[in-house]
Amino acid sequence: MDYDVIIAGGGPVGLMLAHELGLHGVSVAVLERLTEVDETIKAGAINVPTAEALDRRGLTPALKAAEERNRAEYLKFVRERFGESAGPPPPPVKFAGHFAGIWLLGDRVDENDPDLTARGSASLVSGVRQQDIEVLLEERVTALGGKILRGVEVTGIESHADGVTVRAGEHAYRCGWLVGCDGGRSLVRREAGFDFPGTPPEITGHQAIVEMEGHEQLSPGWNRTGTGVYVHGPIPGRILTVEYDGPPVDRDTPITAEELQASLRNVSGADVKVTGVRSATRFTDNARQATTYRLGRVLLAGDAAHVHSPFGGQGLNLGIGDAVNLGWKLAAVAQGRAGEALLDTYTAERHPIGAWVLDWTRAQVLLMRPEPRALAMRGIVSDLIDTVTGTTYFVKRISGVWQRYDLPGDHSLVGTIVPGLEFADGSRPADHLHDGRGVLFDLGAAPETGGRVRRVTAACPDRPDLGGLLVRPDGVVAWATDASGGESPERALDTWFPPDRR
Template sequence: MTTNSCDVVVVGGGPVGLMLACELRLGGASVVVLERLTEIDTTIKAGAVNTPSAEAFYRRGLLPALAAEQERALRKVTEFVRQRAAESGAPPGPVKMAPRFSGHFAGIPLSADLLDAADPDFDGRGPADHVGLVPQATVEEVLAAHAEALGVDVRRGTAVTGFDQGPDQGPDQGFEHGFDQGADGVTVRTTAGTLRAGWLVGCDGGRSLVRKTAGFDFPGTDPEITGHQALVELANAEGLRLGWNTTATGIYAFGPMPGRILTVEFDGAPQDRDAPVTEAEMQASIRAVTGVDVTVTRVHTATRFTDNARQATTYRLGRVLLAGDAAHVHSPFGGQGLNLGLGDALNLGWKLAATVRGDAPDGLLDTYTAERHPLGAWVLEWTRAQIAVMRPDPRARALRTVVGDLMGTVTGTTYFVKKISGVRQRYDLGTSHPLVGASAPDFAFADGGRLADLLHDGRALLLDLTDDAALRGRAEGYGERLRTHTAACPDQPKLAAVLVRPDGYVAWAADAGGDAGAASDGLTAALSRWLGEPAR
């Protein structure tokens, strides 16, 4: 690789880095992804996507690939449950699958039968509401194919060794393609040469070189557990119980996929996070936690994890930004890590692309930290709370009983599922309309179309539901930054118009029958705030 240039260098080609790169390309930025691994990482990690993540894939036309993988996963789960039932001598019969993936809190399973599915927070999600059980490796495969289709330059087998920032001319001074090599920007040194970029984004994991080199503060709490998750082949495993289980020494989960096991030991952090997980190590951990003398005959894939919980105080220093685990680390309980990182990428991508194009309004890039940092802080607290409830000491076990009782109610189950699934996520955008700051409903139009069909290209969308030419006139001059669409929506008789940001979140909304002048002024203000000024 010879010295060259691009608008943005993304360090890390996992799901977060690939999602960010795709969003940047949709916004017109040139981007190079640097990934030290030569192949997609198939190590067992996250096993599910939440509702905001599924919506993001749906809005970019990628949901069918995830749905197909979920079908394959459910077939494996069904077969595993049948096999275990047969081994126990239970009569054969149909395997009942939950109507909705509900998850767990601190290893306490949530029952889908207790969920109030009529809660309005679950409304309007469309097909994305039915996709969740998708492993991280599949997410990465889908995004890698999407990146290739968009022409993203992904350079595998290339590690970053360091970088330098040039003098900064201001928070929103971006680069066009072919910018002056001597201008402000970032010089990135790699094992294959040097690149010059306008911006650098670290998506390189919890031990991020980008974060450390740039000097981001990363405060938090130290770990007290060592966890293992693996796909293994076992002998003498009859004593293992399916699902989540508490023992005198820790917590373990067996299934729902064949050979999948997770253990949690409260013995501090592992001495060596980087060493391969051996059969002997997995066997010792399973025996210590479960009390069952299993024999691990083969490890297909395995990983260690801890509850180290830290978050960067800001996600941007000059021309260097962070996303995903580079910005925040925590234990994996509740399946928040992958989804939090994908949300970072979706939020940052269009804002950084607008900055690169030079048409971003003042302060747009600063809203990335303002909007995503509170969600990251919540996830850290959510995972810390689970560790407190998982401890094997008598006080924690007493607390676990109380929490379990609350989770065993309709109100409790619905509360926890809404938190875990992400359906309550929203940004504080300073207005009182209930849709503003929330993920846009998947509006079903009278002509059979849906909102997600209009968001594949990553542009903002003004949806006019009352054929108001005057309102649409306020949106003229934005060119490729904004799509305007007029349609009837029988399910939304009270709604007049909605402005949807490129990330699928509602920036402005007006109800039918309201003050037309105020609505027009509100739209103009929202367009200026999020898209800048129209072309003269």
Template sequence: MRTDTTADTGPDTETEVVVAGGGPVGLMLACELALAGVDVVVLERLTEVDTTIKAGSINTPTVESFYRRGMLPALEEAQREGLERFASFLRQRTAGTDGAARPPRFAGHFAGIMLHGDLLDGEDPDFHAAGPADGVGFVAQATVEHLLAARAAELGVTVRRGVELTDFDTAADHVRVRTTDGALRAGWLVGCDGGRSTVRRLAGFPFPGTAPEITGRQALVEMTGGEGLKTGWNGTDTGIYVHGPVPGRILTVEFDGPPADRAAPVTAEELQTSLRHTSGVDVTVTKVLSATRFTDNARQVPEYRKGRVLLAGDAAHVHAPFGGQGLNLGIGDAVNLGWKLAATIRGWAPEGLLDTYTAERHPLGAWVLEWTRAQVALMRPESHARALRSLVAELARTVDATTFFAKRISGVLHRIDLPGDHPLIGRSAPDLLFSDGTRLGDRLCAGGGLLLDLTDDAALRARAAGYPDRLRVLTARTTGPAPAGLLIRPDGCTAWAVDAVPGGPVPLGGLDDALRRWFGAPRADTA
């Protein structure tokens, strides 16, 4: 990663893609493009990685995306450190009591209703398809951003920190981007610049949705009187407050409308007033280490693309941050878009490939908006919401409901509606364990598509002969039950799958259509 905050780029500096916004979504997209050999420049107005406290966890699809690019060990180490801080917090809270100092096993929360891991259905196969990625989740957003910044550096991505997009013009074959440090000419512009996206506004994307009802605040603070606060999520007659899971972390939600000024600095006095109001505890905030405000403003652009301008992450959809769904949704956008935009730039994309970005990601974004709206409704401090919350909390103490909520929150149920009737099609590819001790996730680090031949079938392999520059073929044996063949897109989605037929050849119906649909026409020189 080359960081340049002073040199004038000149009016005609050229690149293939400009990404506006160098947070996790913009960096993930840039890494995916660079992995495919695309020249990309990231513009980020901040001069350093943003360490403001935000999302505290990531879901299974996000972990899988990191795993498939060789970054799982770094996530595992980050989680280990985070769990140690959690255990330290519990020891402080239980000092002098018989309370446990070991972090409890939990599976997330819905509207602050905690889901206990001991109630999960351990036999549900959806929890075991991701391999080692299933065991990671407790990783903060700032850590994710640091890891992606390092990844971008390894891939040689140009990140221009302290530089902000100010305007742009579009033409039939390029976009001219003006910044606070010169101009760039690019084939494509992607706005990953957050909920108040400049790219979205300048491009004229409509942004329909629902207005905010709450003011939320999250912070890491030093305080006195905190021993009177209950740990975890707590509903009161005046709102919601949260204490933990690390020392000094607080969160409050008040249902008195949005803040007057989202951008104003969050002061110790403001946090103290809100925490006292929602908790009834006479705490004193003595120092603010990190703080942010949020609302439940829920909006989504109808289309994620206008010509050569695209949106990803919060630039395309905003909602309440409960459960960290925004970070995960944005990473998914980046992984879905990256290979499709790269294929378009390289000239082998089949017709309409780039339009499948909106078709595949918009429904999931719409679901997340509804998911967060439902949580806000259950959090309201009024009698009808309290009655409904009590009912949902009772349901959440059952195995079936805990498993349902956990599967939704973890993202293991995410599926794209693709042609074909095999149950794996449209799902994230299962992390198969091969007989040589490697796993499928280990074989996806280079990006690109993969045709997996699990029965040593020459006819299956021959179908990929026309795609040597877009598709790798792997013949392997697994240690357990597996399909006969899988076609896996660069984003890890299963595009085609088939089971073996006892005593007969592997049925290859639908494979040619899937190859053309996702990888274009075969090369004529391979015939």
């Protein structure tokens, strides 16, 4: 074998997966057709599970620095739009956002909701671009010995009983496992024969960074009109348009200033002139999901496994969640430390969350349609959002704090991300997870584990009710007990950290 694992696609999902594998010493190569990080405008924020996943790998300081740079761009937009003397608006609520352009107001959030109060300081980091994450992860992957082969496009695959041959032009690479992180039109998915059912596209969307004249005629933020939706900001030159007249005829033709100008004028009614295009992309509401994320020795993650419209900013976060769930499991199997049954839990845990995201985006597309039935439903949803219960529900969903896996165990923390505890020595659970290994936190009532995971003995004054936590490498609590003791962790250890098979 040339590599234990080959990853097709070097976007944030492929790089995150390569990083997780590299932490375990897996021989990994990322094949990416682009020669450098793609600066096309993409995701501009991360949710709580993504922020916490990166925090568990020690990346929070770098993320905060990137967030500060992006905030400077936002303030530049505010001054450009409202004048040089304009200051920043009041800070948003921690998990605020919008649903179909309906704003969620901070004074409507129940800040005592336990799902919100259980998060640590890492959850406060959000304003990070996709490109920021790619740059950070590329540096980490390289430092761990992973190979990132740029300018190498996968052109075919052939599966065998003991591995996969990956073709890239005239070159062929042999690997034990192949993971397709190669986007919504994944070649790996097609060649491996994954079923990809869903709903077809009905809209044409554009997102771009442009130079334009007459931008003062555009209202900042999300705006619905009789012909669609447009967004202006939150950085200089950023526009987004949605038109409900069907999908684009050809998504691959270059996007011109004339195309963006026509779309923006049609939706906004403003006489703006687009004079230059710095970055632009088209999108639709095509929503599809692979029925399984694994066929033999080929797996899918990110957009290769599920596609949907970008509304709600869930795509990047969903893909990062796939990578951190799969990485440690694939490492254990690739190195012979665990059986292939461990990989079956990847689809079982991630597929329901992907299905939810598809429906979440479908609902937003429906509520933004410029027709009477959608307007009626939008009014009802707006009324619900304008309540503490309603806003809190939507904030929890958008932020991702609701996510949990259906794992065996009676304790309420089992299946959730480990809460943002602070131990007596000043450390947090995330500080002990930088190496990507599982950890048993003995808070006073955790039995011995036979050395299968690292043991951290700590006191937690804020949670005297907890006696112990077994935390997987992806931050998920696999077992928990109260201070008075309870169920043995043996079953969870056998499931997630079985005795080494080698």
